[in-house]
Amino acid sequence: MRPMLATPGDPRTGPPRGPAWAHEIKWDGIRLLADVGDGRLRLLTRGGRDIAPAFPELAGLGAVADDLLLDGEAVTMVGGRPSFGRVVERVHTASAAAAAHLARTAPATYVAFDLLRLDGMPLTSLPWSARRAALEDLLREVPRTQVSPVFDDGAQLLAATAEQGLEGVVSKRRSSAYAEGVRSSDWLKFPHRDTMSVVVGGWRPQTGTASRLGAVHVGLPGTDEEGMPLRDDAGRFRLTYVGRVGSGLAGRAGEALAAVLAEVPRAAYPFTADIPRPEAAGSTWLEPRVVIDVASLGITPGEGRLRQPSYQGVRGDLTPLDLLELS
Incomplete structure (x- = not known):
């Protein structure tokens, strides 16, 4: 499965306003689908490569359900801010000993923002709001995992993320289905840096x-x-x-x-x-x-x-x- 992609938003107008939209922080991490099935966890890059061995600290995702598919990002914090350079180093970690060392010294957190399958039931046709509610109920007290927070005011969030040196904002239409492998205007991204x-x-x-x-x-x-x-x-x-x-x-x-x-x-x-x-x-x-x-x-x-x-x-x-x- 290929993840849904966001369309660049118009920087002149900024994030859309109104109750039809929800807004999330754009994390500077590695996009990963967390796929649980057949008794194992796979962390799949956009190219479909399984890099779960490089992130042993995220193994707790495998115990959430017997069958599960999440969309999210692996994020590593440095000085209170996400560091893309630090987390991308993990992709090339081939040694189990090296991966274990990095998990202790520079651990990643899986920031989940969508639930695509649960117990054999595809959820992609449901509206974002329903998938989001199920996601919040599912991921409670899972080690090194958190649900990406949601905000109602996109303009305010964009200003706050700029002040805090974060990557930007993703705005999502609450009624939208999950369009696999599609760059959809139901998701709009507003990055701070070019x-x-x-x-x-x-x-x-x-x-x-x-x-x-x-x-x-x-x-x-x-x-x-x-x-x-x-x-x-x-x-x-x-x-x-x-x-x-x-x-x-x-x-x-x-x-x-x-x-x-x-x-x-x-x-x-x-x-x-x-x-x-x-x-x-x-x-x-x-x-x-x-x-x-x-x-x-x-x-x-x-x-x-x-x-x-x-x-x-x-x-x-x-x-x-x-x-x-x-x-």
């Missing part, structure tokens, strides 16, 4: 070094006239170039990304158009597999380049194909 996910197509070394990461070349999956993803003869995605990202790669962040990219096979130039020779000089081209988040001041008109982009973290929960749905 962050987007892009695909790494190559990297270039830091000036004066041969191997230290200096910047990455990034793009978005291109599409043909029918909206299908462009691929080369080997089946690899062809990317529309959106720029080079170097800010945010100093220190441990750059070292961690370099380690991820070292596992990606080298490939032919992956972008649909040539980039200036000085930008391409010394670059290593990669198969377009790794998705990262970048913050920027938007995209320049005409050129289509990110303005002052800054690296935020690896999106281990997304694939390049997911970005076609995000656009």
Whole structure:
């Protein structure tokens, strides 16, 4: 099953008003479906990968019911605020010992916001208000789990989340069904920062070094006239170039990304158009597999380049194909 997705709201008008809408905090975490069945818990990323072994502190979800499907986010708090960088590290944790250590030192909380199945009964056709009421009754005193709070005044919540440095707000129509895999206008998102996910197509070394990461070349999956993803003869995605990202790669962040990219096979130039020779000089081209988040001041008109982009973290929960749905 693929999760329902929110449509970007109009920042000029802000969250919708009135009793037909409810509003939740937009947590800066990893979207996960918690699927309980056949005596085990699976925590599924948007790409369908089960990463439950990386989050042993969330095992209590498996005891809630014999058959259950929740939608929510794994969130890790640092200094009282959600840290996407800290929680996304967990996605790549393969060792049980390492996962247990992180569960003790930087535990995640599963913030649930929807109930999709219970005891074999699909609930997606019910209105959000009914699913929400059942969710609140179900998740009481489950370790490392909480239900995302709901607010009636979206504008007030948007202002409060901005003041507290949170990611933003999601507004949901109370009467809406759960539209699996659909980006629906029944859910509207209002983020505070202009962050987007892009695909790494190559990297270039830091000036004066041969191997230290200096910047990455990034793009978005291109599409043909029918909206299908462009691929080369080997089946690899062809990317529309959106720029080079170097800010945010100093220190441990750059070292961690370099380690991820070292596992990606080298490939032919992956972008649909040539980039200036000085930008391409010394670059290593990669198969377009790794998705990262970048913050920027938007995209320049005409050129289509990110303005002052800054690296935020690896999106281990997304694939390049997911970005076609995000656009």
